[in-house]
Amino acid sequence: MSYQALYRQYRPKCFEDVIGQEHIVTTLINQINSEHIGHAYLFTGSRGVGKTTCARIFARAINCLHPVNGSPCGKCEVCKAYDENNMDIIEIDAASNNKVEEVRDIREKVKYPPINGKYKVYIIDEVHMLTDSAFNALLKTLEEPPAHAVFILATTEAHKLPATILSRCMRFDFRLVTTEDIIKLLKKIFDKNKIEYDDKIVQAIATAAEGGVRDALSISDCAISFGKGKIDYDTVVNILGIGDKEQVATLVDNIIKGDLGEVLENINSAYLSGKNFAVFGKELTNYFKNLIVVKTCNNPDAILNQPKEIMDRYKLQADKISVDKLLAFMEKFSNIETDLKYSLSPKTLIELTCLECASFDPSKKF
Ligand SMILES: [Zn+2]
Numbered sequence: 001m002s003y004q005a006l007y008r009q010y011r012p013k014c015f016e017d018v019i020g021q022e023h024i025v026t027t028l029i030n031q032i033n034s035e036h037i038g039h040a041y042l043f044t045g046s047r048g049v050g051k052t053t054c055a056r057i058f059a060r061a062i063n064c065l066h067p068v069n070g071s072p073c074g075k076c077e078v079c080k081a082y083d084e085n086n087m088d089i090i091e092i093d094a095a096s097n098n099k100v101e102e103v104r105d106i107r108e109k110v111k112y113p114p115i116n117g118k119y120k121v122y123i124i125d126e127v128h129m130l131t132d133s134a135f136n137a138l139l140k141t142l143e144e145p146p147a148h149a150v151f152i153l154a155t156t157e158a159h160k161l162p163a164t165i166l167s168r169c170m171r172f173d174f175r176l177v178t179t180e181d182i183i184k185l186l187k188k189i190f191d192k193n194k195i196e197y198d199d200k201i202v203q204a205i206a207t208a209a210e211g212g213v214r215d216a217l218s219i220s221d222c223a224i225s226f227g228k229g230k231i232d233y234d235t236v237v238n239i240l241g242i243g244d245k246e247q248v249a250t251l252v253d254n255i256i257k258g259d260l261g262e263v264l265e266n267i268n269s270a271y272l273s274g275k276n277f278a279v280f281g282k283e284l285t286n287y288f289k290n291l292i293v294v295k296t297c298n299n300p301d302a303i304l305n306q307p308k309e310i311m312d313r314y315k316l317q318a319d320k321i322s323v324d325k326l327l328a329f330m331e332k333f334s335n336i337e338t339d340l341k342y343s344l345s346p347k348t349l350i351e352l353t354c355l356e357c358a359s360f361d362p363s364k365k366f
Contacts, residue, residue, distance in 0.1 A: 007217035014071030020177030029070030044158035045174025048214030063117025128160035176211025277346035
Protein backbone atom coordinates (compact mmCIF):
# COMPACT_ATOMS: atom_id res chain seq x y z
CA MET A 1 0.00 0.00 0.00
CA SER A 2 1.46 3.33 -0.95
CA TYR A 3 1.30 5.85 1.77
CA GLN A 4 0.58 9.47 1.04
CA ALA A 5 1.83 11.88 3.64
CA LEU A 6 -1.03 13.20 5.75
CA TYR A 7 0.07 16.77 5.44
CA ARG A 8 -0.27 16.45 1.65
CA GLN A 9 -3.57 14.66 1.91
CA TYR A 10 -5.11 17.19 4.18
CA ARG A 11 -5.18 20.29 2.08
CA PRO A 12 -8.64 21.76 2.30
CA LYS A 13 -10.10 22.66 -1.05
CA CYS A 14 -13.12 24.39 0.41
CA PHE A 15 -13.62 26.74 3.34
CA GLU A 16 -15.74 24.21 5.21
CA ASP A 17 -12.70 22.02 5.75
CA VAL A 18 -10.53 24.78 7.18
CA ILE A 19 -10.41 24.45 10.94
CA GLY A 20 -10.03 27.04 13.67
CA GLN A 21 -10.34 30.18 11.51
CA GLU A 22 -14.11 30.66 11.43
CA HIS A 23 -13.84 34.42 11.98
CA ILE A 24 -11.79 34.77 8.80
CA VAL A 25 -13.60 32.22 6.70
CA THR A 26 -16.97 33.85 7.38
CA THR A 27 -15.76 37.26 6.24
CA LEU A 28 -14.14 35.87 3.11
CA ILE A 29 -17.26 33.89 2.19
CA ASN A 30 -19.39 37.01 2.65
CA GLN A 31 -17.14 38.92 0.29
CA ILE A 32 -17.38 36.17 -2.29
CA ASN A 33 -21.14 35.92 -2.02
CA SER A 34 -21.61 39.67 -2.26
CA GLU A 35 -18.87 39.96 -4.89
CA HIS A 36 -17.11 42.65 -2.90
CA ILE A 37 -13.54 41.69 -3.56
CA GLY A 38 -10.69 43.90 -2.40
CA HIS A 39 -7.38 44.44 -4.14
CA ALA A 40 -5.07 43.70 -1.24
CA TYR A 41 -5.33 41.29 1.65
CA LEU A 42 -2.93 40.60 4.46
CA PHE A 43 -3.07 37.15 6.02
CA THR A 44 -1.01 37.06 9.16
CA GLY A 45 -0.50 34.50 11.91
CA SER A 46 1.76 31.66 13.05
CA ARG A 47 3.14 29.09 10.69
CA GLY A 48 0.96 26.19 9.64
CA VAL A 49 -2.40 27.64 10.70
CA GLY A 50 -3.96 27.90 7.24
CA LYS A 51 -2.91 31.20 5.68
CA THR A 52 -1.78 29.84 2.34
CA THR A 53 -4.60 27.30 2.27
CA CYS A 54 -7.19 30.04 2.73
CA ALA A 55 -5.43 32.22 0.17
CA ARG A 56 -5.61 29.43 -2.41
CA ILE A 57 -9.27 28.67 -1.75
CA PHE A 58 -10.14 32.35 -1.88
CA ALA A 59 -8.19 32.88 -5.11
CA ARG A 60 -10.07 30.04 -6.79
CA ALA A 61 -13.44 30.97 -5.31
CA ILE A 62 -13.38 34.54 -6.62
CA ASN A 63 -12.74 33.16 -10.09
CA CYS A 64 -15.21 30.29 -9.92
CA LEU A 65 -18.36 30.78 -12.00
CA HIS A 66 -20.68 29.15 -9.46
CA PRO A 67 -19.12 29.13 -6.00
CA VAL A 68 -20.79 26.75 -3.57
CA ASN A 69 -21.19 28.29 -0.11
CA GLY A 70 -18.35 30.62 -0.95
CA SER A 71 -15.97 27.87 -2.01
CA PRO A 72 -14.88 26.96 -5.56
CA CYS A 73 -17.33 24.51 -7.15
CA GLY A 74 -14.62 22.38 -8.76
CA LYS A 75 -16.86 21.71 -11.74
CA CYS A 76 -17.20 24.88 -13.80
CA GLU A 77 -15.01 25.74 -16.78
CA VAL A 78 -12.72 27.94 -14.73
CA CYS A 79 -12.29 25.45 -11.90
CA LYS A 80 -11.54 22.73 -14.43
CA ALA A 81 -9.12 24.91 -16.34
CA TYR A 82 -7.29 25.59 -13.07
CA ASP A 83 -6.89 21.90 -12.40
CA GLU A 84 -5.06 21.63 -15.70
CA ASN A 85 -2.97 24.72 -15.75
CA ASN A 86 -3.46 27.66 -13.51
CA MET A 87 -2.08 30.85 -14.98
CA ASP A 88 -4.29 33.27 -13.08
CA ILE A 89 -3.14 32.41 -9.59
CA ILE A 90 0.52 33.11 -9.08
CA GLU A 91 2.30 32.08 -5.90
CA ILE A 92 5.53 33.76 -4.99
CA ASP A 93 7.77 32.90 -2.09
CA ALA A 94 9.23 36.20 -1.01
CA ALA A 95 11.87 34.44 1.05
CA SER A 96 13.68 33.46 -2.14
CA ASN A 97 12.36 36.18 -4.48
CA ASN A 98 12.78 39.25 -2.38
CA LYS A 99 14.48 41.67 -4.72
CA VAL A 100 13.13 44.77 -6.33
CA GLU A 101 13.57 43.28 -9.82
CA GLU A 102 11.18 40.50 -8.93
CA VAL A 103 8.50 42.87 -7.73
CA ARG A 104 9.01 44.98 -10.84
CA ASP A 105 8.41 41.86 -12.85
CA ILE A 106 5.10 41.38 -11.03
CA ARG A 107 4.19 44.99 -11.76
CA GLU A 108 4.89 44.46 -15.41
CA LYS A 109 2.88 41.25 -15.70
CA VAL A 110 -0.06 42.13 -13.50
CA LYS A 111 -1.22 44.50 -16.26
CA TYR A 112 -2.16 41.59 -18.50
CA PRO A 113 -5.65 40.34 -17.82
CA PRO A 114 -6.33 36.89 -16.37
CA ILE A 115 -6.61 34.02 -18.83
CA ASN A 116 -9.50 31.93 -17.53
CA GLY A 117 -11.13 33.74 -14.68
CA LYS A 118 -12.08 37.24 -13.69
CA TYR A 119 -9.15 37.95 -11.40
CA LYS A 120 -5.43 37.58 -11.50
CA VAL A 121 -4.32 36.71 -7.99
CA TYR A 122 -0.84 37.07 -6.58
CA ILE A 123 -0.20 35.17 -3.36
CA ILE A 124 3.02 36.45 -1.86
CA ASP A 125 4.18 34.23 0.95
CA GLU A 126 6.63 35.36 3.66
CA VAL A 127 6.10 38.88 2.36
CA HIS A 128 8.06 40.38 5.28
CA MET A 129 11.23 39.12 3.57
CA LEU A 130 11.01 41.70 0.77
CA THR A 131 13.75 44.31 0.67
CA ASP A 132 12.89 47.98 1.23
CA SER A 133 13.08 48.79 -2.45
CA ALA A 134 10.95 45.74 -3.25
CA PHE A 135 8.33 47.00 -0.79
CA ASN A 136 8.38 50.37 -2.49
CA ALA A 137 7.79 48.79 -5.86
CA LEU A 138 4.98 46.68 -4.39
CA LEU A 139 3.43 49.76 -2.84
CA LYS A 140 3.22 51.43 -6.22
CA THR A 141 1.27 48.48 -7.55
CA LEU A 142 -1.01 48.42 -4.53
CA GLU A 143 -1.70 52.11 -4.97
CA GLU A 144 -2.95 51.71 -8.51
CA PRO A 145 -3.86 48.12 -9.10
CA PRO A 146 -5.52 47.08 -12.36
CA ALA A 147 -9.18 46.22 -11.82
CA HIS A 148 -8.50 42.49 -12.22
CA ALA A 149 -5.63 42.31 -9.73
CA VAL A 150 -5.86 40.83 -6.24
CA PHE A 151 -2.89 40.59 -3.92
CA ILE A 152 -2.81 38.29 -0.93
CA LEU A 153 0.19 38.94 1.25
CA ALA A 154 0.92 36.23 3.79
CA THR A 155 3.31 36.58 6.69
CA THR A 156 4.15 35.33 10.13
CA GLU A 157 5.58 38.74 11.00
CA ALA A 158 3.20 41.52 10.08
CA HIS A 159 5.09 43.96 12.33
CA LYS A 160 7.96 43.90 9.83
CA LEU A 161 5.80 45.35 7.06
CA PRO A 162 5.95 49.06 6.30
CA ALA A 163 2.93 51.01 7.53
CA THR A 164 2.32 52.20 3.98
CA ILE A 165 1.76 48.60 2.86
CA LEU A 166 -0.32 47.68 5.92
CA SER A 167 -2.65 50.61 5.37
CA ARG A 168 -3.45 49.37 1.87
CA CYS A 169 -4.44 45.87 2.96
CA MET A 170 -7.49 44.30 4.48
CA ARG A 171 -5.97 42.50 7.41
CA PHE A 172 -6.88 39.04 8.66
CA ASP A 173 -5.30 37.69 11.82
CA PHE A 174 -5.16 33.90 11.83
CA ARG A 175 -5.41 32.28 15.23
CA LEU A 176 -3.59 29.35 16.65
CA VAL A 177 -5.86 26.36 16.27
CA THR A 178 -7.09 25.01 19.61
CA THR A 179 -5.79 21.69 20.86
CA GLU A 180 -9.38 20.40 20.84
CA ASP A 181 -9.82 21.25 17.17
CA ILE A 182 -6.52 19.61 16.26
CA ILE A 183 -7.50 16.49 18.18
CA LYS A 184 -10.78 16.27 16.28
CA LEU A 185 -9.00 16.69 12.97
CA LEU A 186 -6.35 14.08 13.75
CA LYS A 187 -8.97 11.54 14.79
CA LYS A 188 -10.91 12.16 11.60
CA ILE A 189 -7.82 11.75 9.44
CA PHE A 190 -6.54 8.69 11.31
CA ASP A 191 -9.93 7.02 11.06
CA LYS A 192 -10.12 7.75 7.37
CA ASN A 193 -6.68 6.24 6.83
CA LYS A 194 -7.40 3.29 9.14
CA ILE A 195 -4.53 4.18 11.39
CA GLU A 196 -4.72 2.75 14.89
CA TYR A 197 -4.30 5.22 17.72
CA ASP A 198 -5.54 6.01 21.19
CA ASP A 199 -6.60 9.22 22.91
CA LYS A 200 -3.33 9.67 24.71
CA ILE A 201 -1.47 9.73 21.39
CA VAL A 202 -3.64 12.31 19.68
CA GLN A 203 -3.51 14.42 22.80
CA ALA A 204 0.30 14.34 22.85
CA ILE A 205 0.60 15.22 19.18
CA ALA A 206 -2.00 17.99 19.34
CA THR A 207 -0.39 19.54 22.40
CA ALA A 208 3.08 19.43 20.88
CA ALA A 209 1.83 21.06 17.68
CA GLU A 210 1.07 24.21 19.71
CA GLY A 211 -1.76 25.40 17.50
CA GLY A 212 -0.26 24.53 14.14
CA VAL A 213 -2.18 22.05 11.99
CA ARG A 214 0.75 21.46 9.69
CA ASP A 215 3.04 20.59 12.60
CA ALA A 216 0.46 18.17 14.00
CA LEU A 217 0.29 16.39 10.65
CA SER A 218 4.01 16.20 10.10
CA ILE A 219 4.58 14.82 13.60
CA SER A 220 1.91 12.21 12.80
CA ASP A 221 3.56 11.38 9.47
CA CYS A 222 6.85 10.89 11.19
CA ALA A 223 5.31 8.61 13.83
CA ILE A 224 3.44 6.58 11.22
CA SER A 225 6.53 6.00 9.13
CA PHE A 226 8.37 4.75 12.22
CA GLY A 227 5.46 2.63 13.35
CA LYS A 228 4.79 1.17 9.89
CA GLY A 229 1.16 2.21 9.71
CA LYS A 230 0.44 2.24 13.44
CA ILE A 231 1.12 5.00 15.87
CA ASP A 232 2.31 4.05 19.29
CA TYR A 233 2.73 6.36 22.19
CA ASP A 234 6.40 5.68 22.84
CA THR A 235 7.30 6.50 19.25
CA VAL A 236 5.44 9.77 19.48
CA VAL A 237 7.15 10.64 22.73
CA ASN A 238 10.52 9.83 21.20
CA ILE A 239 9.88 11.89 18.11
CA LEU A 240 8.78 14.84 20.15
CA GLY A 241 11.79 14.45 22.39
CA ILE A 242 9.58 15.64 25.19
CA GLY A 243 9.26 12.71 27.49
CA ASP A 244 5.99 12.09 29.11
CA LYS A 245 3.97 15.12 30.20
CA GLU A 246 2.93 12.98 33.09
CA GLN A 247 6.57 12.83 34.15
CA VAL A 248 6.69 16.61 34.54
CA ALA A 249 3.33 16.77 36.28
CA THR A 250 4.34 14.09 38.80
CA LEU A 251 7.64 15.77 39.49
CA VAL A 252 5.84 19.04 40.15
CA ASP A 253 3.48 17.20 42.52
CA ASN A 254 6.44 15.99 44.51
CA ILE A 255 8.21 19.35 44.50
CA ILE A 256 5.05 20.92 45.89
CA LYS A 257 4.80 18.18 48.52
CA GLY A 258 8.45 18.63 49.41
CA ASP A 259 9.13 14.93 48.99
CA LEU A 260 12.86 14.93 48.23
CA GLY A 261 13.15 11.17 47.75
CA GLU A 262 10.33 11.04 45.21
CA VAL A 263 11.76 14.06 43.42
CA LEU A 264 15.05 12.23 42.93
CA GLU A 265 13.25 9.10 41.77
CA ASN A 266 11.23 11.07 39.22
CA ILE A 267 14.33 12.70 37.81
CA ASN A 268 16.08 9.38 37.63
CA SER A 269 13.29 7.74 35.68
CA ALA A 270 13.22 10.70 33.31
CA TYR A 271 16.95 10.21 32.88
CA LEU A 272 16.53 6.50 32.16
CA SER A 273 13.86 7.22 29.56
CA GLY A 274 16.37 9.34 27.63
CA LYS A 275 14.92 12.68 28.59
CA ASN A 276 16.62 15.76 27.19
CA PHE A 277 17.22 17.83 30.32
CA ALA A 278 17.43 21.15 28.49
CA VAL A 279 13.88 20.52 27.30
CA PHE A 280 12.92 19.31 30.77
CA GLY A 281 14.11 22.58 32.30
CA LYS A 282 12.02 24.59 29.85
CA GLU A 283 8.99 22.44 30.53
CA LEU A 284 9.32 23.03 34.25
CA THR A 285 9.63 26.81 33.80
CA ASN A 286 6.57 26.70 31.64
CA TYR A 287 4.69 24.47 34.04
CA PHE A 288 5.21 26.84 36.96
CA LYS A 289 4.17 29.73 34.75
CA ASN A 290 0.96 27.88 33.89
CA LEU A 291 0.24 27.36 37.58
CA ILE A 292 0.68 31.11 38.12
CA VAL A 293 -1.82 31.74 35.33
CA VAL A 294 -4.27 29.32 36.96
CA LYS A 295 -3.81 31.01 40.32
CA THR A 296 -4.04 34.61 39.19
CA CYS A 297 -6.09 34.93 36.01
CA ASN A 298 -9.86 35.11 35.81
CA ASN A 299 -10.11 32.91 32.78
CA PRO A 300 -7.12 30.56 32.75
CA ASP A 301 -8.81 28.07 30.42
CA ALA A 302 -8.93 30.59 27.60
CA ILE A 303 -5.29 31.56 28.10
CA LEU A 304 -3.79 28.10 28.46
CA ASN A 305 -6.03 26.32 25.97
CA GLN A 306 -5.47 22.89 27.49
CA PRO A 307 -7.80 19.94 27.78
CA LYS A 308 -9.94 19.64 30.88
CA GLU A 309 -7.94 16.90 32.56
CA ILE A 310 -4.76 18.95 32.40
CA MET A 311 -6.54 22.06 33.64
CA ASP A 312 -8.02 20.07 36.55
CA ARG A 313 -4.58 18.87 37.51
CA TYR A 314 -3.20 22.42 37.32
CA LYS A 315 -5.98 23.65 39.59
CA LEU A 316 -5.33 20.95 42.19
CA GLN A 317 -1.64 21.79 42.24
CA ALA A 318 -2.17 25.55 42.22
CA ASP A 319 -4.35 25.26 45.33
CA LYS A 320 -1.45 23.80 47.27
CA ILE A 321 1.19 26.41 46.57
CA SER A 322 1.58 30.18 46.93
CA VAL A 323 2.17 32.61 44.08
CA ASP A 324 5.40 33.72 45.76
CA LYS A 325 6.78 30.23 45.67
CA LEU A 326 5.68 29.69 42.08
CA LEU A 327 7.36 32.92 41.02
CA ALA A 328 10.56 31.91 42.74
CA PHE A 329 10.50 28.44 41.10
CA MET A 330 9.77 29.83 37.69
CA GLU A 331 12.66 32.27 38.01
CA LYS A 332 14.94 29.55 39.27
CA PHE A 333 14.25 27.26 36.32
CA SER A 334 14.34 30.00 33.74
CA ASN A 335 17.78 31.00 35.10
CA ILE A 336 19.24 27.56 34.51
CA GLU A 337 17.90 27.11 30.96
CA THR A 338 21.12 28.21 29.28
CA ASP A 339 23.32 26.33 31.74
CA LEU A 340 21.34 23.17 31.09
CA LYS A 341 22.16 23.35 27.40
CA TYR A 342 25.91 23.50 27.97
CA SER A 343 26.31 21.67 31.24
CA LEU A 344 28.27 18.42 31.25
CA SER A 345 25.96 17.08 33.94
CA PRO A 346 22.53 18.53 33.27
CA LYS A 347 20.96 15.81 35.39
CA THR A 348 22.80 17.05 38.50
CA LEU A 349 21.75 20.61 37.76
CA ILE A 350 18.11 19.58 37.47
CA GLU A 351 18.37 17.51 40.65
CA LEU A 352 19.92 20.35 42.57
CA THR A 353 17.35 22.86 41.37
CA CYS A 354 14.39 20.57 42.03
CA LEU A 355 15.65 19.73 45.52
CA GLU A 356 16.16 23.41 46.31
CA CYS A 357 12.60 24.10 45.20
CA ALA A 358 11.20 21.14 47.11
CA SER A 359 12.79 22.34 50.34
CA PHE A 360 12.29 26.03 49.66
CA ASP A 361 11.37 28.34 52.50
CA PRO A 362 9.98 31.57 51.01
CA SER A 363 11.00 33.59 54.10
CA LYS A 364 14.65 32.80 53.42
CA LYS A 365 14.81 33.05 49.60
CA PHE A 366 17.14 30.91 47.51
ZN1 LIG B 1 -16.12 26.63 -10.24
